[in-house]
Amino acid sequence: MKRIMYIARHNPLIFPALFIMAFWLAAAVVGPSLTHFSYTGMDMDHQMTGPGVGGHLVGTDSLGRDIWARIVYGSRSILTIALLTSLFSSLAGVMLGFTAGYFGGRVDALFLRFMDIMMAVPPLVLSMVVLGVLGNSNILTLTLIVSIAYTPATARVARGALLGCKNIEYVDAARLRGESHLYIMFREILPNTIGPIIVEVTARFAYSIMMVASLGFLGVGLQPPTPDWGMMVIENKTIIKAAPWAVLYPSLAIASLVIAISLFSDFLGKVVLRDQ
């Protein structure tokens, strides 16, 4: 604990980062009950009005919808999808990467070959094509596809972490005791590689937010009228001259959230690194 505070003092940016993360978490949980506008309600007297006019905190879009309400509701879906995606892809990555690294030899060679092929398509292109082909994305398909697209990357990290401590005495001891492979992988090795894996989960969380926002921007994310941060940007891009707030605030929401999570992940990395 003392060491964590020491590192925090040398990386003071962690404090605003934690504050921003807490802010968006609170917005997702209790935010909708704090704003009296709904995310579809159209205020016909206030279309494309600026921040503050008519009680609209950060203005309205071309249909007179309250942008703050849409951002707050949108925080729910993006946080849910990104959190599930980072957990699923890390889980799948750990299972695949551990199996390959643990057994080594032909299993490992096959795994590496397969990962090379999977990594030849940028995750964004892969997700976009699959989601576009499937059509009508929802939370389930988005989570599933993005998780699959990210699994090769997480599997590589997990494999690397496992190789780092595969040949240490306690693993040999467990093997001589006659423990099963599963026991050795998850009860002996996993607790000792948990540091880098947690760092990977948080970094993946930031990437997932970036990805979900980009997919929403490209129109293959959640479908309207569900508010989605990325979609709000492209919807309102045509009115950027008349109502810049309609694109700027959703963009700033995305920017603040991903930067805060990245700083947090970077900080965790430093904590874990000093640990070893």
Add this chain to the structure above:
Amino acid sequence: MAVTLIAMSILIFLLVELMPGDAAQRVLGQSATPQAVSSLRESMGLNDPVWVRYGRWAAGMLRGDLGTSLYMRGVPIASIFWRKVGNSLVLALLALLFYVPLSIVLGVLAGVKAGKWIDSIISFLGLATMALPEFVSGIILMTLFAVRIPLFPITSVIPIGESIWSNLNILVLPALSITFVMFGYVSRMQRSSMISVMNSDYVRSAVLKGLPLRRVIFRHALKNALLPTITIIGMNMGWLFGGLIVVETLFGFPGLGSLTMSAVKTQDTPLIEVCALFITAVFVISTAITDLLYGLLNPRIRYPGGQ
């Protein structure tokens, strides 16, 4: 490399061909008679087994025949595809011209001054820009330099009948948006490799024998510190093309990215396949070239037993 490409082409083909909905139905629309649909299916060869269709498609690709578009009835894909790829290439080159020198210079500076305030600023900038999706940095640039101060156009369309070369100003904001994302990756890589090289024995002895620091950095350290950076730039070529989709959609730039996007939107199967395959090929080939280049620049790994 060839194996990866073949495997990827099979995957892309299956993925797109097995999608729900019938291609013939999509061409003719919902009101078409069943007879018309089935005869078109026959003439498009859709009744053949999947592997026959794959063989025909792959053979066409190898001959340079990209097929015909579904959405733009019967227009040969090759007639639009290469022009759009050319536009994207110009954009990508300009972006490379921006971010490679910038990232290397700032990365070296941060690495040499590691732990100082200038390093903190550069490292934070790298972390922040790397985390931003391309369209967010694009929107911020657009608000600043197209709306507030109207230096550049909001949309990057090329007027009909003009070439990209007479409209270079439309490229600046899209290229800067790509620079934002890439700067983070490359400068962080450059910083950490610079730090490890500066801590190596040969650099320490160069410093201790009294050479000026500037000479040590440029003559001794930089040569080795550039190697991992070259790798990361090469590996990120695929990323760059993925990022083009977002940037080109934001600015309405007529390139490979917006072509891919519109193919997905209109469910134009042959066009989706060509675009996805091309982006994959760019990635695979640039990775292979990077490997070759790395061997060329780093003689240690060319000999078995070295390193």
